[in-house]
Amino acid sequence: MTTFYASKARKWVLVGTSLAMLVPILAACSDGGSNDPNNRRTLRIGTMYGSSSDESYFRQQYTDLFEFANSNIDIEIVPAIDYTESQFNTAEENQNNNNDPIKKVKELMTGANPIDVMILDSGVLGSLIQDNLLMPLDAKMKEDKIDPNDYVPAVIDGIKAQGDDQLYALAPTYTPSALFYNKKIFSKMNVSPPQENITWDQLFNLARQLKSGEGKDATFGFSFNQWGYSDPYNDMINYAAPLQLKLFDSNAEKMTVNTPQWENVWTTISQLYKDHILPTTEDLQIDYNNVDNTRYNPFQQQTFFNGKSAMVIANYSFINDIDSYNKNYQKFEGMEALDWDVVQVPTFSEAPGVSSYIYMSSLAGINAKAPNPDDAWKFVKFMNGKDWGKLKSRSSYEMPALKEFIKVKDGMSYNIDAFTTTKPILNSNTYAEQQLYTERPNLYQIQSLAQTEFNKVIQNEMTVKEALAEFETKGNDLLQKIKLNPSGPMEGVGGDVYGGGGAIEIKPMID
Known part of the structure; x- marks a missing residue:
């Protein structure tokens, strides 16, 4: 129930903030004759998933202010996959539907009534570029004096890497992760904290030095997530993703796993679990007889807060949890203030600066066959411009792509640059x-x-x-x-x- 109301509150805060800033944004974005009621037109925006029931939230996030600023442009939202159409299907019916998301996106872009703009995630971008379905944006940005250097390098470089060093999309926000570490544990164990540009091998060496104690008194060197334990195999796959190792060949006819590279990955992660450097399920069993059931404590089972993990990978929004914890830790018996900082997520020396823990899910690209390319660019430019960026910078769950709006959360002190330099993993296949x-x-x-x-x-x-x-x-x-x-x-x-x-x-x- 608490999560539900918190979610609702965030949405109302977004709407309220948007309305409060509406007047200056309208002034900045309107251009005289563009709002001529006799020149009314429609801009069709595609999404990967959606339905009529959640369209209003999407509009609040992306299109409402643009429509206010351009009153002669009507926005039509077109999902590639309307999940309500298969919501009540049997498993066999869904299997026969062949709802391949990339195929459905391409149908939106090449059909009889193609969309103008596509909102997509980084996993789809490369395929659309390969098929020449997106319009390059570099010339338009140069013409409108939009400097790519104003954006976070990880975002721009990540997009360019999928487009032969050209920009085929822009993203107003992204979800980076970082390596959070507990300063007190490092000091107690007389170990130097992690440094910038840390590699996975360096991280695991540090984690071994920080493992101490047994049973309920154990402290673990590292956790792949804030809860401390997920699935060892899934952890290993996410860890190894930048190495581009494959389970089987491109025809799915022969396994490709019995190799020195896979052996090294399996050995590294399995040994960390067997040595309890990474906590197992058994390691994290809670003595519920000693849990205070009279007070809600969302931090009780989170290893970074209860001092069980010296380091953890978590995304940008984890800072909100830390802020909340440090303001309330005195209410929880046996818990103490967290002294912490962050560095970039670890990467491989074979693939430096690239990580599977960085996500871009709100990329906006213009259909190469857009019926309304001028308004499409106007929308993409607005969505990724400074007026909209100022609004999005108020989100504490995603990081703005524009560098000028990135700042440390009020009242806190940490290495904000840890979130801005690592690129998302790229896979052309x-x-x-x-x-x-x-x-x-x-x-x-x-x-x-x-x-x-x-x-x-x-x-x-x-x-x-x-x-x-x-x-x-x-x-x-x-x-x-x-x-x-x-x-x-x-x-x-x-x-x-x-x-x-x-x-x-x-x-x-x-x-």
Whole structure:
């Protein structure tokens, strides 16, 4: 209930703030004749997902102020996938619908009535650029004297890297992560805190130095997330993503896991769990007999707040949690103020400055076949301009892409630059991979098999070499069965044969 009201409150704050700033923004954005009522036109904006029930929230976020400033332009929101259309379908019906999001986006952009602007995430951008479906923005930015250097380098460089050093989209905000660390634990253990541009190997070496105690008195060197524990295999896949290692070949016919590179990744992460440098589920069991049930404490099970993890990767909004905690910690028995700071998320020396923990989900690009390209650019420019950027800078959940609006939260002190330099992971084969998984949904069973084999390593049932060899053998057999039966039920495949495993959310990994 608390989360529900907090969410509602944030939305009303957004609306109130928007209205308060409406007059100066209108003055800045209106251009005389552009609001001629006799020159009325429609701008069609595509989204990846949506429905009529949540359209009002999308409009509050992106289009309402633009429509106020351009009263002769009507905005039409067009989702590529309306999830309400399949909401009540059976699993078989949804499977037959073939709702490939990239395919649906391309249909919006190339159909009989193409959209003008597409709001998309970074996983789709590369595919649209490869198919020449987006208009380059560099010349338009230069003409309007918009300097790319005004934006966070990680955002601009990340977008350019998918477009042969050209900008095919802009993003007003993004969601960066950083490595948060507890200064008190470092001081207590007489260990120097993490430095800028830290690598994963350096992080893990630090984490080993910070592990101390046993049982309920244990302190762990590092956690992949603020809760301390998720799924070891999923943690490993996110960690290794910038290395672009693949589970199987591009035809999904042969496994590619029994390699020195995969062996090194499996060994590194599994050993950290076995040595309890990373906490396991058992390590984080709470003695509920000692929990104060008379007071709501959202920090009780979070390892960074209860002093169980010296370092943790968390996104920008984690600062809000820290602020709330430090203002209220005295109400919670046994908890103390958090003395902390941040550095950039670790990266690999083989892929410096690139991380899977950086996200861009509000990219705006202009359809190369836009019927209304001038208004499309006007909207993209407005959405990524300084007036709108000033509004978005009030969000404490995303970071503005314009550098001038990035600032330390009032009353706090930390290394704000830690959030601005690391680029999102790039994968030019995203569309081909997603297509293969769409055509052969049973390929996700390979990932469940991987999870099962990795858990055997952590539980000391197999060595890494043995598990990878078994994974290769079973995986090759499973790939052939999937080739013959891409989507239907597969007799003899599942928990009894391959160990099953719950559904896990990871990126497709093929060669």
